Amino acid sequence: MLELSPWVCTAIAGVLGLLVGSFLNVVILRLPERMAASWRSEARDVLELEADDESPLPPGIVREPSHCPYCKHRLSALDNIPLFGWLLLCGRCRYCQTAISIQYPLVELLTGLLSAAIVWKFGIGWPALAGLTFTWTLVALAGIDFRTQLLPDQLTFPLLWLGLLLSLLPLFAGSTAAIIGAAIGYLSLWSVYWLFKLLTGKEGMGYGDFKLLAALGAWMGPTALLPIILLSSLIGALVGGGLIALRKHGRDVPMPFGPFIAAAGWVWFIAGDSLLQTYMQWTGLR
Template sequence: MPDLAPPVWIASAAVLGLLVGSFLNVVILRLPARMEAMWRREAHDVLGLEADAIELPPGIVREPSHCPHCKHRLAAHDNIPLLGWLLLKGRCRYCHASISIQYPLVELLSGLCSAVIVWRFGMGWTAAAGLLFTWTLIALSGIDFRTQLLPDQLVYPLLWLGLLLSLKPLFVSPSAAILAAAIGYLSLWSVYWVFKLLTGKEGMGHGDFKLLAALGAWMGLSCLLPVVLLSSLIGALVGGTMMALKRHERDVPMPFGPFIAAAGWVWFVAGDRMLDAYLHFTGLR
């Protein structure tokens, strides 16, 4: 384990995470809308219909932030991560509509997780890669929670980056990364088809296969079984709690991607310690 980073670097990572979290909110909200509009345009092109009539939603980078209700452009001080939402008391300054709790939660999560990454890995390329890994998982989780989609535009770069980092190797060797990516994908793909053949229903989305493959590319074969078990446990606890509180209907599908992402991040940060604790507890070490 690398030497722990000084507190100033951990605090700086937290601030950076808050700032990135603000951008992640934009990605979570705007990327699915733009994807849907592009799909509609492509469908119109295939059918020979007029596609220009389909207006694209605001872009992710260029268009400034605005209230989703009154469309008023937000002032710079309203966009201060976490603090802006608190100062506005969760309501738009102009139309007084409620601002989703998602905004401060994503920013806070990004800040805390970024600080943990730098605390865990110190300063260097490992921490930089870990931050990208963390931010991508947060964006994917937010999108999946809202839309039950895991966009290829985010999953594939995560997968390819994990494979490229194995060339160094930063976390695992190339052979381990490639093998784990393939087995990670095929394992959930097999579960998907067995479940569909037995029940006639789809138990999970194809994005879940790709996400587990990406995690395998980053962490190797040793992560796959723990991630699947942890994600299932987290999903069961969260789903059971939400249904008990009547926050989620039993027949309504629940996205599994956020649980895979959460389990993958936990194993990325503390997997070695968790494995050592398990082996010590069972007497295998």
């Protein structure tokens, strides 16, 4: 079908991405709250404290319907139309007129565009399905890390294991390359973390960054790791420098590195070969 009408298949993937992006917004907002509630419960058990029955549990990711975070009014189907619902409401809640975060349409639009790009790149088949899963997980991880500076194991570990399992086919990287890539991905940032901590006494990044780079190594092999690190550092420097220049981010305020790793990993996943070939031609190495 893709050979006959690639634009139709790409458009369908884009619409699917919009729908999935709406769900990813729920994951980005609710998963950290569920994690925090679980940590508090575990802490009370360890400290042998009485359970706090007055604190309601945060809403679940799947079962609880969408609602306004301010007035708690349940949203209608019209309000929940990805991207267009936000536009129709002019960015405000229909019931309390409170401004709705721009995050909702941005995540939906980004997921739609990235999903369309994956299908355009790989066509219809297993690589595209795996690529969509890869893309959606990275969007969720980047969104959560941007908001909370957390990269949940609930997402990084499945991404890592899926990359290793796909290497058995192999789909993107062979088994040996995937295992070595996962190990080097983890140990490289782990080493940087401890070196920075020994020299400065501060933590420069979190353990979630190690696990995310390990997952990218499992999907693409060890040769992708150095370009991903360099590209993520470049993106981080540009974004961080821009925010500081605009005085929207203090120099001493920590900035999550996970979104930049995710962005660089996705770019290399879909265009790494082309970027490498362009670089080699530009430098005269080929």
